[in-house]
Amino acid sequence: MGYKFITSLNDLKFNTSCYISNHKFNEADCKSKNIIELDCKHAFHYKLFMKSYIELNKSMYTYLKCPYCMADISKIPFRITINK
């Protein structure tokens, strides 16, 4: 239930590359909490996901959906601080 941040590449359940950028996830992404896994188990680079999330939410029809499979997802928080 709900989204989570991936902290180890072994936690990736479905895809090992970001569907938005097509780049493979790496350990640095894990460390900086830059990988988010949605309810549907699809994972994205967090920053890219937020960009599409903001874009998608301009239309009520795509509100709170996975940009890949369009499954309903939990509300995702905007993270103000990046890892320090």
Ligand SMILES: [Zn+2]
């Ligand atoms: Zn999905």
